[in-house]
Amino acid sequence: MFVLSKRVTLKFLVMFSIVARQRTVNVLGFILTKQSLLQQPYPNRHVILPFFASTSTSLDYNEVKRKVETALEVLDDNLSSSVLSRERLEREIQDLELEQSDPNFWDASNSSKNKRVTAQLSSHTRLLDRMNRWENLREDCNAGLALIDEIYEDEKSRDDEEMLQSLLSECNSAASDLIDDGELFELEQLLSGKFDQRPARIVITAGAGGTESCDWVDMLHRMYIRHAEKMGYNVSVEDRSPGEEVGYKKVSLIVDGGPNNAYGWFRGEKGAHRLVRLSPFNANNKRQTTFAGVDIIPILEDEEVANVDVPDSELEITTMRSGGAGGQNVNKVETGVRIKHIPTGINIKCTQQRSQIMNKSLALKLLKEQLLAIAQEQKCEEIKAIRGDAVEAAWGAQIRNYVLQPYKMIKDQRSNYESSDPMSFLDGDLEECISSLLRYRANEEQQARDEERLNLSE
Numbered sequence: 458m459f460v461l462s463k464r465v466t467l468k469f470l471v472m473f474s475i476v477a478r479q480r481t482v483n484v485l486g487f488i489l490t491k492q493s494l495l496q497q498p499y500p501n502r503h504v505i506l507p508f509f510a511s512t513s514t515s516l517d518y519n520e521v522k523r524k525v526e527t528a529l530e531v532l533d534d535n536l537s538s539s540v541l542s543r544e545r546l547e548r549e550i551q552d553l554e555l556e557q558s559d560p561n562f563w564d565a566s567n568s569s570k571n572k573r574v575t576a577q578l579s580s581h582t583r584l585l586d587r588m589n590r591w592e593n594l595r596e597d598c599n600a601g602l603a604l605i606d607e608i609y610e611d612e613k614s615r616d617d618e619e620m621l622q623s624l625l626s627e628c629n630s631a632a633s634d635l636i637d638d639g640e641l642f643e644l645e646q647l648l649s650g651k652f653d654q655r656p657a658r659i660v661i662t663a664g665a666g667g668t669e670s671c672d673w674v675d676m677l678h679r680m681y682i683r684h685a686e687k688m689g690y691n692v693s694v695e696d697r698s699p700g701e702e703v704g705y706k707k708v709s710l711i712v713d714g715g716p717n718n719a720y721g722w723f724r725g726e727k728g729a730h731r732l733v734r735l736s737p738f739n740a741n742n743k744r745q746t747t748f749a750g751v752d753i754i755p756i757l758e759d760e761e762v763a764n765v766d767v768p769d770s771e772l773e774i775t776t777m778r779s780g781g782a783g784g785q786n787v788n789k790v791e792t793g794v795r796i797k798h799i800p801t802g803i804n805i806k807c808t809q810q811r812s813q814i815m816n817k818s819l820a821l822k823l824l825k826e827q828l829l830a831i832a833q834e835q836k837c838e839e840i841k842a843i844r845g846d847a848v849e850a851a852w853g854a855q856i857r858n859y860v861l862q863p864y865k866m867i868k869d870q871r872s873n874y875e876s877s878d879p880m881s882f883l884d885g886d887l888e889e890c891i892s893s894l895l896r897y898r899a900n901e902e903q904q905a906r907d908e909e910r911l912n913l914s915e
Contacts, residue, residue, distance in 0.1 A: 516625040518605065521632070525598045528632040531639035532591050538646060539584075546585050553578040569758055580654075580717050587638070594631045601628035640892075645718060647895045651833050652755035653721025656713030658695070658823075659753055663706050664729065666747025671700030673732045673749045676883060678708040681726075683885030688722070690715035696809055702738075711756070720755040720830075725871075725894040727753045728856030735862045744862050748855065754827045762825040773797040774817070779808035796820045803827055857890075859883070872897040 556562065556574055563571060605624050648654070661677050663670040678694075685692040691714035698707040712719040729748050736745035776791040793808035794816040805827070807820040859879055860866045867876040867890070874893040876882055882890070 516622060516629055518621075518625065521625050521629050522602060524632045524636075525602060525628055528598065528635035528639070529595065531636055531643075532595060535639050535642050536588070536591075538643075539588075543585070543588055546581055546588070550578065550581050550585065553581065569760060572758070576717060583716070587642070591635065591638070594635045597631040598628055598635070601625075601631070644892050644895050645716060647899050648718045648721030650721055650724075652757070652830060653724070654718050655720045656711065656756040657719040657723050657753055658756055658826075659710040659712060659723060659726070659751065661705075661708045661710075662750045662752070663700070663704075664748035664750050666732075666745070668700065668702050668704075668738045669732075669736050669745055669747040670749055671702070671704035671706055672738070673704070673730075673747050674700075674706070674708055675704035676732075677730060677749055677751065678705065678710065680883050680885055680887070681710060681712075681723075684887045685710075685712050685715075685719075687885050688715060688888075690719055713756070720753065722891065723753050725891060725898070726751050729854040731855040731858045733858070733860045733862060752827075753830075754823065755830050757826050757829065759822070762822055762829065765825040765829060767798070767821070767825065767828070771799050773799055776813060777808075779816075792816060794820050796824055798824055798828070801828070801831070869894060 553574055557578070561567065562574075601624050605621060605628075608621060608624070659681055661674050661681075663674045666673065682692050690712050693711050695709040695711050696707070697705050697709070700706050712723065716722070729750055732747050732749075733744065735742050736747075739745055773796070775795045775797075777793045777795065778791055779793040790813075792811060792813050793806065794813060795804060795806045796817075797804050803824065805820045805824045807816040807823070810816045810819060856871060857867065857869045859882075860868075861879055865877055865879050867879050867882045868874070869890055872890075872893045874890045876890070878886075
C-alpha cells in the first residue's frame with residue numbers, strides 16, 4: 458500500500474471534506490428548489506434543478522497518468538542537469554550565511570564582496586526553494602495516482618465519479634506546474650554566457666517615423682516593464698527624454714533581481730523593432746511604418762570595467778545643459794555629457810547627475826559595459842577588434858515585426874516565431890518568443906561546435 462507523507466495526507470483530507478460539503482450543499486439546494494417550485498401554482502417546467510456538481514470536461518485517467526510520467530521525466534532531467542545537488546546547495550547556503558554573520562562583512566570597504574555574496578545567497582536559496590517545490594509536486598502526483606488506484610480497487614468507491622475527478626484534477630494541475638516550471642528551468646540553463654547572470658539596462662530609442670516613433674518607444678517601454686514584472690524581475694526607469702508631442706525620444710530601464718539573469722533573458726531583444734498600424738497621428742488615418750531601436754547592456758561592477766582601456770583618441774566628448782528639475786545648476790551650467798566611441802559609432806549621453814565630472818564618469822562606465830558586451834558577442838579578445846555594432850532603427854535592420862494593420866501578426870525574423878495576438882504580446886507576454894529565440898541560438902551554437910569538431914578531425 459502507498460504510504461502518504463503528513464503534508465500530502467492533510468491536503469487530500471481537506472480536499473475530500475470540501476467535496477463532501479459541496480455535495481451536501483448541492484443536495485440541499487435540489488430539495489429546497491424542488492419544494493419552492495412545487496408550491497407555485499404553475500411551476501416553470503423549464504428550470505434546471507441543481508444537483509451534484511460536475512466538471513465541464515471529464516479528465517481521463519490514462520491521459521493524466523501519461524502527463525504525470527512526462528512531468529516526472531522533466532523533473533529528473535532538470536535535477537540531473539543542475540550543477541548543484543541539494544546537499545551541496547544546503548552546505549553552500551550555510552557557508553554564505555556564516556560569512557554574512559561576520560561583524561565586518563557589512564563594512565563599506567567590503568561593498569563589492571557584500572553584493573557578490575548576497576546575490577549568490579539569494580540565487581542558491583531560490584534554487585533550493587524551487588527544488589523543494591518540485592519534490593512537493595512530485596509527492597502530490599504520486600499520492601494522487603496511488604489514491605485513484607485504491608479507489609478503483611474498492612468496489613464501493615469505484616462509482617464515486619466526483620471524487621475521482623477531483624483527484625485527477627489535482628494530479629493534472631501538479632503535473633502541469635512541474636512541466637511549465639521545468640521548461641522554464643531548462644531555458645534558464647541556456648543562459649550561461651559570461652554576463653548572462655547580470656542586471657540589464659534596456660535602452661529604447663526612437664528611430665524613423667517622427668512622432669509615431671516616439672509613441673512606439675512608449676509602447677515598447679510599457680511592454681518591457683510588464684514583462685519584467687511578470688517574470689519576477691525588479692524594474693525601474695533610469696532616464697526618460699520626452700517627445701515633442703507624445704511618448705519619448707529615449708527611455709532607459711534598469712532590470713535586476715528576480716531570477717538574477719536579466720541580461721541573459723533580455724539579450725535577444727537588441728535590435729530594431731518595426732511597427733505597422735493605422736497611425737492615430739495621421740489626419741487621413743493612413744497606415745504607417747515606424748521603428749525603434751532597443752539596446753541591452755549588462756550592468757557590471759566598477760572592478761570589472763576598471764581594466765578596460767579606451768584611448769582618448771577614440772572618444773569624442775561634448776557637453777550640454779541637462780535641463781529639467783534641478784535648479785540653475787542643471788539649467789544654466791553644462792553638466793550633461795555625451796561620449797561617442799568613434800570606431801563603433803556608439804553614443805552615450807548622461808544627464809542624470811548634478812555635475813559634469815560625475816556624468817562623464819558614468820558615461821565612460823556605460824560605454825565600457827557596452828563594449829565588453831559587444832566584445833563577448835563578437836568573441837573578440839581585445840576591445841580594439843570590435844566592429845561597429847550600433848543599432849540602426851530603420852528599414853532592413855529590424856529583428857521583429859509588429860503588424861496591427863491590415864492583419865495582426867508578430868514575427869521574429871531570427872527564430873521565425875509567429876503570433877496572431879499582438880495585443881497580448883504588447884501587454885508583456887513575451888515568454889514564448891524569447892524561449893524560441895534562446896532555443897534557436899542554442900541550436901546554432903551546437904551546430905557551430907559540431908562543425909568545428911568535424912574540421913579538427915579532418
